[in-house]
Amino acid sequence: MQLDTPCLVIDADRLENNIRGMAERARRHNVALRPHIKTHKSVEIARMQLDAGACGITVAKVSEAEIMADAGIDDIFIAYPVIGPVKLERLTRLAQRCRRLIVGIDSLAGARALDEAARAAGLKLEVRMEVDIGFARTGIAREDALDLARAVSRMSGLDLTGIFAFKAMTLAGKPSLDLQAAGEEEGRLTVELANRIRADGIPLRDVSAGSTPTAAVIAAQPGITEIRPGTYVFNDMATVASGACQHADCAAGVLVTVVSSNGRDRLVVDGGCKTFSTDSQPGTPPLCLTGFGRVLQDEQLVLNRMTEEHGMMLVKPGAKKHEVGDQLLVIPNHICTTVNLHAQAVLIKDHREILRTIRIDARGCVT
């Protein structure tokens, strides 16, 4: 396999297994699977997920939704507060060409502007309220959720059909890698809140939670109707470190070339922080990852330092001999932000056969 590098490479069999496995998990527990496309950003892979049984997709951005809708995917949840006049205008246009478009809300101000835009466009927009169950990001505080739900349920341009939550594996920097306990808590808090709102007479249908590490546990929680994992299509070293998958489940890596060597303890490869994302740092709790990824060919090589175009690998004692021109495959720490740096990926089989190129259609959508 002689590919120009750096090159994002996807193993076709592992990808298929990951997609099928999560779909089966959702089916077994009778919950809908609405995968977040943030990991692959690819129309082709979104279609594979839908073909395997996903009910629709989740996106973070209006621009991502537009690209997926352009490709004919018409059941889309934008799990993010859509704020500002330019975005609202794009959103109402998008809603008119989707079979189902759901939008996240988490504030009265945001909901009011959305309601106004919907009414001005003659639409009734389906919305879900995001609730903060401990991640301290977006999401209305649990104690304020009922008030917001009441206000939104009275807005004639909006149709409040559910709530959604997200809680990453870490909370304020502290490790929380008991996936069973984390998933149960995430599920319990979300369902309790949904039930409290329902008891007020607001008929919520959808209770959506769960990311890749907790998806399996969440799917089994009574009252949960939908899971939204993203990373599972590829997995990465952070997912391995969380205990949610094995090395052999990692379907995506970056092929790089050794471009320089000091002949002793340092190799330089042609992938730096423009090729691998740096948001998942080596040595940072809770993952305690070694380097910015795992070098498949040689565990004694540690990608421990990066500048934009240079990846410096520490050559540990016992490493094999690597020469300028050799290619190495690196499984990144965080695949989602890594994929965002690439315009395409190459789909391979059995480590060697090149099947085809996959476009990262929604790569780098910022708005």
Added chain:
Amino acid sequence: MQLDTPCLVIDADRLENNIRGMAERARRHNVALRPHIKTHKSVEIARMQLDAGACGITVAKVSEAEIMADAGIDDIFIAYPVIGPVKLERLTRLAQRCRRLIVGIDSLAGARALDEAARAAGLKLEVRMEVDIGFARTGIAREDALDLARAVSRMSGLDLTGIFAFKAMTLAGKPSLDLQAAGEEEGRLTVELANRIRADGIPLRDVSAGSTPTAAVIAAQPGITEIRPGTYVFNDMATVASGACQHADCAAGVLVTVVSSNGRDRLVVDGGCKTFSTDSQPGTPPLCLTGFGRVLQDEQLVLNRMTEEHGMMLVKPGAKKHEVGDQLLVIPNHICTTVNLHAQAVLIKDHREILRTIRIDARGCVT
């Protein structure tokens, strides 16, 4: 100014000042200015640099050189070892349509492959040898430099015309912010090495060194013929922290919108680590930056946590009141990798007037 966000915004006057200032510095010291386009990745801004007196441009990638050559820029230095058959094929094609193309080498293996590719294409390729003067990245070790220079000077497909060096402000994590001393050392080591090679009968013409923080000092060093700063066009919080520029010299920022607020100590903006690069961490030596950037409107807001699409700002006591829908301008820690995440920038004047959109033509070139 109502722009859709996140939006990379460039102040036209500051950009022009920065470009003119560096060109004047180079002229004053009678050195060539060959700016690294890694910071802006834009044909339009490269042309502004050339119009102001730059002799040519520096790039890191063959793909970047191809894009600049497509736009008619024909004096290009690829300051990076070009390795692998696919890249060499692209390189020789590129050389045939550039007035001047210079390529970096730092190993015998790399030089041999380049020589072979050049001869096969019937070319004589101009090369510069990269020397490591303490950054421990690419670059031949100083003690091995003469041997490599001798070998390369005997290769009939290559024309060794110079050496180049780069030394960042940090060395193995230790701060080294005495720019005068750092620049003098960088210049002295590079010139000494060039003279040692010349004494061996190898006629080196170009001695190239200097990045934004050290460019002014390096330009004044006897024997230096060229400087290659990149970041100076925009500057960023890391440049401010280095002492090489002032806040008022920062020409590029990212406009974001407040999408969520807990009404107390947290705002969430629509720019996370897909919008701001994370390679320059807050609180990491030697820069001790506060947050992932500086919020222009309010110093009491600290962008202290990011996920892909969410930027969490700590609202410190004394902060102004900010509502969902408000827009904030953030000067990033590292502008080069931030620009790489955006497909375009908006050029503005006097903080309000929108002049035009600038394409980030070579955005996200990985190969």
